[in-house]
Amino acid sequence: MDDFAMKKKLRYGTILVDSLTHQVIDLIDSRETEAVSKWLAYFPNLLIVSRDGSNTYKKAIETAHPQAIQVNERFHLIKNLTDYIKTYWMNHLPVNVPLKGIKQPKTLALSLSAADNNRQLSAAEKARRAKELNKNGWTKTATCRALNMDARTYDKLAANSFTVSLPLSEQRHNETVRRKEKVIHEAMRLKQLGYTYSAIGRELDKNPITIKRYITKEVTAVSKATGSKKRASILSPFYTDINLAFEKGLMASTIEELIRQKGYKGSSSLVRHYVSGMKKDRQRTNKPLSPRYTIQRSYVLQLLYQPEYSFEKLTPEESQCLFEQYPFVKELYDSIQIFKKMLETHDGKGMGDWLFQAEQSPYKELHSFVDGTKQDLDAVLMAIQSPYSNGLVEGSINKLKVIKRIMYGRCSFALLRNKVLLLERFHSVN
Numbered sequence: 001m002d003d004f005a006m007k008k009k010l011r012y013g014t015i016l017v018d019s020l021t022h023q024v025i026d027l028i029d030s031r032e033t034e035a036v037s038k039w040l041a042y043f044p045n046l047l048i049v050s051r052d053g054s055n056t057y058k059k060a061i062e063t064a065h066p067q068a069i070q071v072n073e074r075f076h077l078i079k080n081l082t083d084y085i086k087t088y089w090m091n092h093l094p095v096n097v098p099l100k101g102i103k104q105p106k107t108l109a110l111s112l113s114a115a116d117n118n119r120q121l122s123a124a125e126k127a128r129r130a131k132e133l134n135k136n137g138w139t140k141t142a143t144c145r146a147l148n149m150d151a152r153t154y155d156k157l158a159a160n161s162f163t164v165s166l167p168l169s170e171q172r173h174n175e176t177v178r179r180k181e182k183v184i185h186e187a188m189r190l191k192q193l194g195y196t197y198s199a200i201g202r203e204l205d206k207n208p209i210t211i212k213r214y215i216t217k218e219v220t221a222v223s224k225a226t227g228s229k230k231r232a233s234i235l236s237p238f239y240t241d242i243n244l245a246f247e248k249g250l251m252a253s254t255i256e257e258l259i260r261q262k263g264y265k266g267s268s269s270l271v272r273h274y275v276s277g278m279k280k281d282r283q284r285t286n287k288p289l290s291p292r293y294t295i296q297r298s299y300v301l302q303l304l305y306q307p308e309y310s311f312e313k314l315t316p317e318e319s320q321c322l323f324e325q326y327p328f329v330k331e332l333y334d335s336i337q338i339f340k341k342m343l344e345t346h347d348g349k350g351m352g353d354w355l356f357q358a359e360q361s362p363y364k365e366l367h368s369f370v371d372g373t374k375q376d377l378d379a380v381l382m383a384i385q386s387p388y389s390n391g392l393v394e395g396s397i398n399k400l401k402v403i404k405r406i407m408y409g410r411c412s413f414a415l416l417r418n419k420v421l422l423l424e425r426f427h428s429v430n
Contacts (some may be wrong), residue, residue, distance in 0.1 A: 001051050002073075002393040003031040004400060006413065013413070014039075015400060017393050019050060024396050024424045027417040033060045040064035050388045052076055053376060072379035073390040074343055080372070081339060082304050084365035085332045089301060091253055092328065096294035098249055099321040103293070118148040127157050134158075187214045234266040235274060242271070246278050249292065295322070303333055332363065348384040399423075 003012045006029075014028040014036055028039055037060040040046065046064075050071040051057040061070055121129070126147055133143045144154055183204055190200045197208040197215075204211070235242075238259040245255045252275040256268055264271075299313050300322065311319060323330040338354055355373065358366040373380050382388075403419050 004397050017396050022392050029413045036060035037063040050390050070379040071386055071388045072383040074383050081369050084369050088365045093297050095297050097297055098292040098294050130157055184214050187211050191215050235270055238264055342384050346385050348381045
């Protein structure tokens with residue numbers, strides 16, 4: 001049995017297929033426990049029922065046939081485990097996974113270095129270089145390639161005669177600084193004329209204490225002119241650890257895990273903002289990035305689906321470095337391969353050990369899969385050991401969807417049921 005959508009996300013029905021003849025037995029206008037168990041109760045001779053991982057179907061079968069053997073669906077077992085591991089890898093591996101110990105090809109290293117340097121240029125510097133190249137007769141395409149610039153960015157610069165306006169936030173800041181400088185100079189001028197602090201405050205609409213601070217101290221119009229001290233952040237004790245991890249090329253999520261192990265209890269956004277600021281500082285200082293050897297994360301994710309095909313794309317040296325430098329990739333890869341092997345060989349003897357090891361692992365994603373498996377352990381073991389599967393139901397659902405779409409919006413569930421059952425009878429006769 002399996003469910004199908006009569007109106008997606010709103011109404012669902014249940015399709016029941018004979019596992020021996022592969023023919024549709026009936027359709028139910030619901031997938032709720034009461035309706036399904038009532039239908040099952042009409043057939044007291046049922047011994048084995050293959051279903052998906054739904055608790056609704058599990059309770060319906062237990063209600064109607066407590067002694068019947070239930071078989072979970074193998075496809076969704078593999079899919080759920082794969083999705084959990086994929087989520088963990090996506091969160092802990094960058095898009096381009098750096099590998100140490102592998103030499104970058106010389107020509108590629110040079111091209112990467114030039115591209116990284118161009119990305120670190122400010123908008124004003126890019127505009128200046130683009131203007132020079134334009135004067136020397138360079139075409140738009142050649143300039144964009146030389147500066148790693150998008151064609152739309154070039155058009156904007158050309159429209160402004162290759163001048164770049166400052167960001168709005170910086171313009172507002174500069175305007176505030178100019179106003180403050182004007183107030184400071186005017187306060188000093190009035191003091192030289194013999195005005196008291198109170199009189200100057202009334203003239204400039206400022207507090208006399210502020211006027212005194214402006215005049216008696218060496219101040220500037222930029223921030224911290226008041227001499228106020230910045231309150232220490234909850235992240236302050238971990239700045240050294242974050243800086244070291246950042247220099248190693250670790251991502252913000254990995255850095256957060258490291259400092260949480262050392263006692264950090266703040267928010268994740270605080271770590272991300274600090275790391276983002278470090279990236280911007282490095283770009284402002286034009287610190288050259290050393291080219292690193294990387295592989296695409298998509299190649300690593302493909303190990304979950306087609307390991308043979310993926311290992312063709314990764315060289316033996318890359319595979320070895322990947323597993324050595326990212327142990328969690330090796331551990332989770334081995335874990336899913338063992339689970340798949342149990343399904344392929346129909347041998348569930350090692351299931352208990354596999355569940356125990358997964359439960360003891362540090363990966364929360366595996367814990368979630370183990371919790372769901374334990375709730376339906378008998379059906380999962382039968383899915384491993386028995387030849388029964390829900391795969392044949394999927395073909396019947398596809399045929400049902402074709403019929404449903406032909407009569408879309410014009411016919412009732414009763415007519416849909418009759419059309420499907422008559423079609424099955426017609427096929428059995430022929």
